[in-house]
Amino acid sequence: MRRTSRSTVVAVLAAAVLLAAGCAEEQAGTELELTAALPDQVPSGTVLRLGDPQIESIVGVSGQDKELAAAGVKVEWANISGGPKSIQAFRADKLDCSAVADIPSLFAAWTGTSTKIVFQSVTLDPLKYPIYKLGVAPGANVASLADLRGKKIAYSAGQAQGALVLRVLQKAGLSRKDVKLVELTSTGDSYVTALGSKAVDVAPIGAQNIKLYEAKYPGASSIGTGIRDDASTLYCLTSAVQDPQKAAALKAYVGVRTRAVLWANEHPDGYAKAFYHDHEGLSEADAKAVVEIGGIKGIPKTWDAAITRLQETADLLAKEQDHEKIDVNTLVDRRFEAVQAAAAGSQVVTGDAA
Known part of the structure; x- marks a missing residue:
């Protein structure tokens, strides 16, 4: 019986490893x-x-x-x-x-x-369980969507909150010309701070933060949007x-x-x-x-x-x-x-x- 040399075995194993690596590389590169x-x-x-x-x-x-x-x-x-x-x-x-x-x-x-x-x-x-409610700044006198006319509303074009604002205006029969949209990215508590300082009159706030907002700023309030979000x-x-x-x-x-x-x-x-x-x-x-x-x-x-x-x-x-x-x-x-x-x-x- 002919015996395979050690060098031949090593060469075969090396070729197998290279082939496997090549297949893996090919798979990784396949779209x-x-x-x-x-x-x-x-x-x-x-x-x-x-x-x-x-x-x-x-x-x-x-x-x-x-x-x-x-x-x-x-x-x-x-x-x-x-x-x-x-x-x-x-x-x-x-x-x-x-x-x-x-x-x-x-x-x-x-x-x-x-x-x-x-x-x-x-x-x-x-x-019944909205993601957002509209936070209302102290003294802003907003009790319904109809009261949004003429108000300053926090607005972020590239976020869900911004789209919600546009949908709210649409539901209220208002256009962007009927309100003042204040460009403000919603990060951290930026909307809450803007409301508390009265930089804006209205801003969409996560429903879980509404109680904290209303407790922090006397006179603060909120209203629902009635829109699926x-x-x-x-x-x-x-x-x-x-x-x-x-x-x-x-x-x-x-x-x-x-x-x-x-x-x-x-x-x-x-x-x-x-x-x-x-x-x-x-x-x-x-x-x-x-x-x-x-x-x-x-x-x-x-x-x-x-x-x-x-x-x-x-x-x-x-x-x-x-x-x-x-x-x-x-x-x-x-x-x-x-x-x-x-x-x-x-x-x-x-x-x-x-």
């Missing part, structure tokens, strides 16, 4: 078509860079971080959310995906950053969903994220402690109150209604802010629609809330 099926297997070493602080907290406390690890997904968490910060991070190639409302996807497109929405959730009773998404760089490795990891993450949302519904105290108390620094009582104000979140079986609402908003912003018209279907990756519906199982929302 996944946006119509192709999402890959199931997450290659070893795949990293997702996510700005998703609330879900990060839930994943940790619920034990679903183990599911991510078992799926082979490694996450680099960033304490980033919202449109301006996420778009800036996208442009610097520091982030793959971020948790936002629906407006940032529009402004990303209008400013040359290609993204795709890969996750949608809804509030089951959105008008519960859009909640995860959007990603298009290049991330076109990367086969990241697309596979995102498929796994969307499933975990779905279960995290449902876990928070079933464990409101655990959610309150993990995010609002431990991460945000609120007292335990305030943390629980914020979760209660937010209502119950649902996973829609279909994204049709959410896309219709986004198109209506896009058309309004295009008209009012002189943007190009856009077909919002180009901003949504509906391959993930079935992924989250499957992860929600019998808890998927099939009614009007979707």
Whole structure:
């Protein structure tokens, strides 16, 4: 029997290693078509860079971080959310995906950053549990939407709050000429400070901050908008969903994220402690109150209604802010629609809330 020399074995092994490396390199360089099926297997070493602080907290406390690890997904968490910060991070190639409302996807497109929405959730009773209320400055005398005429209103064109202001004016039968829009980016408590100092008369404030605002400034008040504002998404760089490795990891993450949302519904105290108390620094009582104000979140079986609402908003912003018209279907990756519906199982929302 002929024996293979040691040098021959080494040469064969070296060739195999080079071939494997070449295949891996080729796979990494392959662009996944946006119509192709999402890959199931997450290659070893795949990293997702996510700005998703609330879900990060839930994943940790619920034990679903183990599911991510078992799926082979490694996450680099960033304490980033919202449109301006996420778009800036996208442009610097520091982030793959971020948790936002629906407006940032529009402004990303209008400013040359290609993204795709890969996750949608809804509030089951959105008008009872709004994301925003209109904070009213002390002495501003605003008791209804009709009283907005002639008022100074905080306005941020590239944020959900800005779109909400335009929708409120539309509902009230007012135009931008009927009020004074004060350009002010909503960061931290900037809107609250502007109201307290009477730099503006009205500003959209997160519903969870209304009590704090009214307690801090004597004479402060608030009114409801009567407008659905519960859009909640995860959007990603298009290049991330076109990367086969990241697309596979995102498929796994969307499933975990779905279960995290449902876990928070079933464990409101655990959610309150993990995010609002431990991460945000609120007292335990305030943390629980914020979760209660937010209502119950649902996973829609279909994204049709959410896309219709986004198109209506896009058309309004295009008209009012002189943007190009856009077909919002180009901003949504509906391959993930079935992924989250499957992860929600019998808890998927099939009614009007979707």
